Amino acid sequence: MDKRHIAILGSTGSIGTQALDVVAQHPDLFEVELLTANNNSRLLIEQARRFKPNAVVICNEEKYVEVSEALDPLYIKVFTGIESVCDIVAGSGVDMVLTAMVGFSGLKPTVAAIRAGKAIALANKETLVAAGELIMSLSRECKAPIIPVDSEHSAIFQCLQGENADIEKLLLTGSGGPFRDFSQEEMSSVTREMALNHPRWKMGPKVTIDSASLMNKGLEVIEARWLFGVRPQDIEVVIHPQSIIHSMVQFTDGSVIAQMSNPDMRVPIQYALTYPRRTTLNNSRLDFPTLAQLTFEKPDTRKFPCLKLAYEALSCGGNATCILNGANEVAVKAFLEGRIRFTSIPSLIEETLAEGTFIKKPALEDIFSTDFEAKRIAAEKLRKFLI
Numbered sequence: 001m002d003k004r005h006i007a008i009l010g011s012t013g014s015i016g017t018q019a020l021d022v023v024a025q026h027p028d029l030f031e032v033e034l035l036t037a038n039n040n041s042r043l044l045i046e047q048a049r050r051f052k053p054n055a056v057v058i059c060n061e062e063k064y065v066e067v068s069e070a071l072d073p074l075y076i077k078v079f080t081g082i083e084s085v086c087d088i089v090a091g092s093g094v095d096m097v098l099t100a101m102v103g104f105s106g107l108k109p110t111v112a113a114i115r116a117g118k119a120i121a122l123a124n125k126e127t128l129v130a131a132g133e134l135i136m137s138l139s140r141e142c143k144a145p146i147i148p149v150d151s152e153h154s155a156i157f158q159c160l161q162g163e164n165a166d167i168e169k170l171l172l173t174g175s176g177g178p179f180r181d182f183s184q185e186e187m188s189s190v191t192r193e194m195a196l197n198h199p200r201w202k203m204g205p206k207v208t209i210d211s212a213s214l215m216n217k218g219l220e221v222i223e224a225r226w227l228f229g230v231r232p233q234d235i236e237v238v239i240h241p242q243s244i245i246h247s248m249v250q251f252t253d254g255s256v257i258a259q260m261s262n263p264d265m266r267v268p269i270q271y272a273l274t275y276p277r278r279t280t281l282n283n284s285r286l287d288f289p290t291l292a293q294l295t296f297e298k299p300d301t302r303k304f305p306c307l308k309l310a311y312e313a314l315s316c317g318g319n320a321t322c323i324l325n326g327a328n329e330v331a332v333k334a335f336l337e338g339r340i341r342f343t344s345i346p347s348l349i350e351e352t353l354a355e356g357t358f359i360k361k362p363a364l365e366d367i368f369s370t371d372f373e374a375k376r377i378a379a380e381k382l383r384k385f386l387i
């Protein structure tokens with residue numbers, strides 16, 4: 001494989017730091033062109049000193065001088081603001097863009113990279129939740145392949161390699177999060193600390209809360225619908241607490257193919273970065289005799305209404321999933337700030353979905369205005385749910 005010149009958007013986050021670990025294991029395969037962060041200037045400077053990118057972007061303007069003074073002596077270009085990210089990912093020095101920013105903020109630079117025909121290693125699921133149909137058609141038009149990084153979608157993508165048969169069903173697995181065995185009553189007293197303590201994965205705060213509410217699984221159903229072109233009713237969520245099977249594909253002959261490994265995001269990150277090649281990774285291996293059991297159950301959508309809301313928004317079509325995403329971002333932020341209860345997250349989303357302006361065939365500009373409106377409505381409605 002020729003050396004790939006990669007841009008890592010959100011290099012200071014959970015996915016970004018694990019991606020740099022993969023890069024460090026394969027200096028012969030990758031050249032880091034760009035690293036970006038929002039606030040964490042200290043870690044960005046440290047990463048830049050080690051990986052020597054051509055450029056870095058610190059999105060928060062207030063941190064620009066600090067980063068610039070630290071990296072100027074190393075001849076690393078320093079920029080600020082999201083527009084700089086959009087310009088650099090579209091430049092000729094970049095082959096592949098890993099989108100590991102969190103939330104709707106990932107959409108703009110992903111669009112810029114796709115328009116420039118760059119290969120996308122997509123971790124930022126919110127991009128497809130907000131604008132899946134538009135993004136997939138833009139990716140086809142600009143010949144910019146989208147390779148999934150989310151472990152479930154990477155699993156499905158891996159199961160589909162070499163297959164040209166019809167998919168009957170996607171089986172999207174999920175651990176069920178920390179509250180799988182909680183009663184309805186116990187759910188109302190969930191704290192921020194309890195929700196941030198995920199049993200299987202160490203992730204950024206937003207995706208950890210989404211995992212606890214099962215909204216993450218809902219966002220993943222939407223992501224899978226667009227990545228693999230299947231109908232919502234052909235995507236089944238299966239709770240699998242051990243997180244060994246990362247997802248499965250059922251074909252029309254009744255065969256089911258699964259992808260397995262110990263839970264380690266570096267596996268799907270590396271697969272996306274090296275695709276179509278599979279290469280070595282220094283991580284732990286499955287030891288089947290010591291795996292006591294692999295269990296499966298149905299998700300409880302009465303206890304976890306976010307999953308049901310995501311399916312409903314997907315069935316509505318248009319910009320409904322963008323409204324869902326915007327409202328969820330507001331709700332999760334408020335919960336993390338200790339302003340609303342865990343159980344108010346789905347209520348706030350449901351009320352915002354009912355009030356947001358529905359657009360059947362949104363253009364990209366409509367997606368930005370929908371996100372803005374959904375966040376405004378959710379912020380107003382939030383008052384009712386304040387603790």
Ligand SMILES: NC(=O)c1ccc[n+]([C@@H]2O[C@H](COP(=O)([O-])OP(=O)(O)OC[C@H]3O[C@@H](n4cnc5c(N)ncnc54)[C@H](OP(=O)(O)O)[C@@H]3O)[C@@H](O)[C@H]2O)c1
Pocket residue numbers: 009010011012013014015016036037038039040041059099100101102103105123124125126149150151201202203204205206207265
């Ligand atoms: N973590 C996982 O295991 C995992 C698994 C599957 C999918 N994903 C998806 O991957 C994405 C990243 O998740 P994560 O867990 O890595 O998140 P994270 O740890 O919170 O990291 C987010 C990264 O994005 C940057 N960022 C945040 N807001 C930004 C903004 N407004 N503008 C520019 N940069 C911004 C952060 O910079 P600062 O550090 O400077 O704030 C950080 O580098 C999410 O979409 C998530 O759903 C994550």
